Amino acid sequence: MRRLAKTVVLTVWLLITLFPLYWIVVTSLKPKAEIFSVPLRYWPANVTFEHYEELFSFADFDVYLLNSLMVSLVSAAIVTVIGVLGGYVLARFSFAGRGAVMMAFLVTQMIPLFIALGPLYLMMSDLDLLNRLAGLMLVYVAMLVPFATIIMRGFYERIPVALEEAAQVDGASRLVAMVRVVIPVMLPGIAATFIFGFVQVWNELFLAITFIDSEDAKTIPVAMNSFITQYDIDWGQMAAATVVSVVPTLVLFAAIRRYIVEGLTAGAVKG
Amino acid sequence: MTRPAFTPRRAGFIALCLLPGVVFVMLFTYYPMVRGAVIAFQRYNLFDLTSTPFVGLENFRAVLAEDRFWTALRNTGTWVGASLFFQFVLGFGLALILRRNFRGRGLYQAWVFFPWAMSGFLIGLLWRWMFNGQFGVINDLLLKTGIIEEPIGFLASPGWAMTSVIVANVWYGVTFFAIMILAALQGVPRELYEAAGVDGASRLRQFWHVTLPHIRPMLALIVLLRVIWILNFPDLIYSMTGGGPAGSTDIVTTFLIQQVIGGDYGKAGAVGLLVLALLLAFSIFYLNVTRSDETTR
Numbered sequence: 129m130r131r132l133a134k135t136v137v138l139t140v141w142l143l144i145t146l147f148p149l150y151w152i153v154v155t156s157l158k159p160k161a162e163i164f165s166v167p168l169r170y171w172p173a174n175v176t177f178e179h180y181e182e183l184f185s186f187a188d189f190d191v192y193l194l195n196s197l198m199v200s201l202v203s204a205a206i207v208t209v210i211g212v213l214g215g216y217v218l219a220r221f222s223f224a225g226r227g228a229v230m231m232a233f234l235v236t237q238m239i240p241l242f243i244a245l246g247p248l249y250l251m252m253s254d255l256d257l258l259n260r261l262a263g264l265m266l267v268y269v270a271m272l273v274p275f276a277t278i279i280m281r282g283f284y285e286r287i288p289v290a291l292e293e294a295a296q297v298d299g300a301s302r303l304v305a306m307v308r309v310v311i312p313v314m315l316p317g318i319a320a321t322f323i324f325g326f327v328q329v330w331n332e333l334f335l336a337i338t339f340i341d342s343e344d345a346k347t348i349p350v351a352m353n354s355f356i357t358q359y360d361i362d363w364g365q366m367a368a369a370t371v372v373s374v375v376p377t378l379v380l381f382a383a384i385r386r387y388i389v390e391g392l393t394a395g396a397v398k399g
Numbered sequence: 400m401t402r403p404a405f406t407p408r409r410a411g412f413i414a415l416c417l418l419p420g421v422v423f424v425m426l427f428t429y430y431p432m433v434r435g436a437v438i439a440f441q442r443y444n445l446f447d448l449t450s451t452p453f454v455g456l457e458n459f460r461a462v463l464a465e466d467r468f469w470t471a472l473r474n475t476g477t478w479v480g481a482s483l484f485f486q487f488v489l490g491f492g493l494a495l496i497l498r499r500n501f502r503g504r505g506l507y508q509a510w511v512f513f514p515w516a517m518s519g520f521l522i523g524l525l526w527r528w529m530f531n532g533q534f535g536v537i538n539d540l541l542l543k544t545g546i547i548e549e550p551i552g553f554l555a556s557p558g559w560a561m562t563s564v565i566v567a568n569v570w571y572g573v574t575f576f577a578i579m580i581l582a583a584l585q586g587v588p589r590e591l592y593e594a595a596g597v598d599g600a601s602r603l604r605q606f607w608h609v610t611l612p613h614i615r616p617m618l619a620l621i622v623l624l625r626v627i628w629i630l631n632f633p634d635l636i637y638s639m640t641g642g643g644p645a646g647s648t649d650i651v652t653t654f655l656i657q658q659v660i661g662g663d664y665g666k667a668g669a670v671g672l673l674v675l676a677l678l679l680a681f682s683i684f685y686l687n688v689t690r691s692d693e694t695t696r
Contacts, residue, residue, distance in 0.1 A: 134496050138507065141493060144570065145511045148525045151536055155528065168539045210423070213416035223413055229421060236428050239678070240631045242655050243671030244431035246445075246664035247438065251431060270427030273420040302412060331518030333634060334656060349520055356524070356638060363528055370521055381516035385509055 156367035179368035203268040204325035215280025233274035283317035320387035439668030458669035471649040490576025519634025526567035557647035583614040619689040
């Protein structure tokens with residue numbers, strides 16, 4: 129009886145969780161006439177890919193997709209390198225200012241960064257980086273550095289120092305020891321940090337709409353934002369865009385779920 | 400960790416590794432934040448940058464004189480309070496069920512984790528479509544089950560809009576709570592239960608006297624982090640209702656973003672500082688309350 133009740137609850141919650149995703153996929157596959165007709169059909173009578181085709185033929189989604197990919201890959205790569213280096217030093221060295229750096233990083237995770245939005249626009253304007261992917265990347269790297277560094281530090285702390293010392297005894301310098309011995313052990317953590325950064329950038333909206341309004345520099349969220357500011361939302365197209373933009377993150381997130389959970393809970397447990 | 404003697408080599412290595420990150424954060428996070436705080440005391444409109452004089456508290460007065468700000472503030476309370484309450488209760492329930500291992504638990508967790516791969520913006524869109532007054536699936540389901548007779552314009556009516564965005568946010572946040580609380584539950588030492596079991600304590604009593612006290616500090620922290628996070632989360636509301644209709648789903652952070660989009664950086668800065676002050680005051684108050692709880696127990 130208990131077990132049955134549990135199973136029912138779990139099933140219901142799973143359905144509630146997955147239904148919105150199901151519904152957006154179904155919507156994206158319906159012809160326009162079917163999307164806007166009552167009674168609703170829970171599976172399209174005529175499956176169509178016209179919204180996806182439109183997305184790429186009329187809406188230039190290939191350009192946005194490429195921009196998003198570019199910004200996400202580059203920002204995540206830079207952030208990962210910074211996190212690998214910074215996290216190492218924070219985990220393994222004791223020096224004046226270490227606490228201050230940790231604090232400075234942690235604080236950025238707590239306060240509303242929106243207060244920086246206007247001034248960032250002014251900065252980008254002064255640096256002539258508006259409507260440029262490079263400008264977005266700079267800000268995204270800054271946005272992600274604290275989390276990446278803190279989480280990498282946590283990963284290092286779980287590796288025994290003896291491992292590095294052994295390598296150093298063999299005559300390797302600190303940096304060589306780090307590259308040869310520590311990094312390979314850390315690879316899953318590094319991959320997780322990279323993917324997390326990628327997804328954050330891929331999904332980012334407010335900075336992007338503040339800095340970007342030219343067609344050739346739009347990322348996917350910026351493009352989708354201009355879909356909703358129109359008076360009438362084309363829900364078929366919107367649904368297709370949602371599916372296209374969510375699939376990569378879904379796959380990536382599934383791959384590193386365990387690390388995200390660890391990262392989230394480590395932060396809270398240690399406090 | 401002992402602190403070894405200063406050597407140029409060692410200091411050089413530390414600087415080499417740490418500086419890139421610190422420089423990025425200083426330049427593109429702290430500098431603009433400080434500038435934003437300064438701008439709060441200036442007349443600073445993007446569309447008239449010829450003069451940006453310091454005007455003291457003018458922006459703050461302007462913000463506090465606006466009805467929309469006070470509405471947003473009240474809405475923020477509802478938004479944070481209701482989202483948090485339902486996320487917490489449902490998340491706790493889910494965590495308790497997931498606590499015992501069963502076949503397929505890992506897979507189940509992977510599936511219910513999926514909203515986390517989505518941005519708040521996309522989640523807002525998803526639910527905006529589902530709550531659509533004419534062709535929305537939620538209306539359809541409610542009509543089919545006979546719960547309502549006429550479709551409801553959820554996002555078009557000020558009375559329903561807040562409920563709708565909260566439903567979306569609860570959907571999004573339950574898993575997070577479940578996972579955090581599950582982690583806390585798994586941290587309770589097994590021996591405590593064994594001792595309690597020997598004493599013949601019922602499951603409910605075990606929960607009340609063993610589990611809850613043990614995980615309370617962590618629960619308190621999770622809740623605080625969530626309050627901060629939900630407050631700083633305008634994305635979902637932005638794409639679902641844009642703060643409307645008639646400001647009925649405006650919260651302080653969507654209000655702030657509207658000021659930025661409108662180009663009034665002075666006012667935006669003032670709102671930002673007010674939000675920050677509010678958050679700080681709340682955190683201090685909250686930490687004091689939860690801590691004194693601890694000592695009197």
